Amino acid sequence: MEIQKNIRSFFKFIVGEGYLAEKRNPVLGLKWMREPKVLIKTFNDDEMKRLINAFKGDFYLSMRNKLILMFFVNLGIRNLELCNSLDVGESVIKIHGKGNKVWYR
Incomplete structure (x- = not known):
């Protein structure tokens, strides 16, 4: 999941700098992966x-x-x-x- 966020951020930067057209951004079609919910075990x-x-x-x-x-x-x-x-x-x-x-x- 963390790698996917980094790749999306990188391509957003590339598009923002003008090196890549928005319509040619390869990560636009990727779906977000589901992250498991973390439950913290507390003291009783x-x-x-x-x-x-x-x-x-x-x-x-x-x-x-x-x-x-x-x-x-x-x-x-x-x-x-x-x-x-x-x-x-x-x-x-x-x-x-x-x-x-x-x-x-």
Whole structure:
């Protein structure tokens, strides 16, 4: 499928540059191939509970890692959003997301 996209793009460029007439473009008659739908296997509730409970203890790294995992699971945020653009207030978490979107949780 990827090769077909590259060939179509190449011939579109060739026609655009004037090296080939539009009516002589050999890829116009090609049909698109079907791509299989990719299903992502996610964790179920029991697996998520086991992951969160894997961090035991009350020392800094354990609590930090547990909190990071809970942010990902509960808020559904990206790694970059957690690392760079998270403002934690007293009662609100302000998340600066992709495309300058801002969420309050």
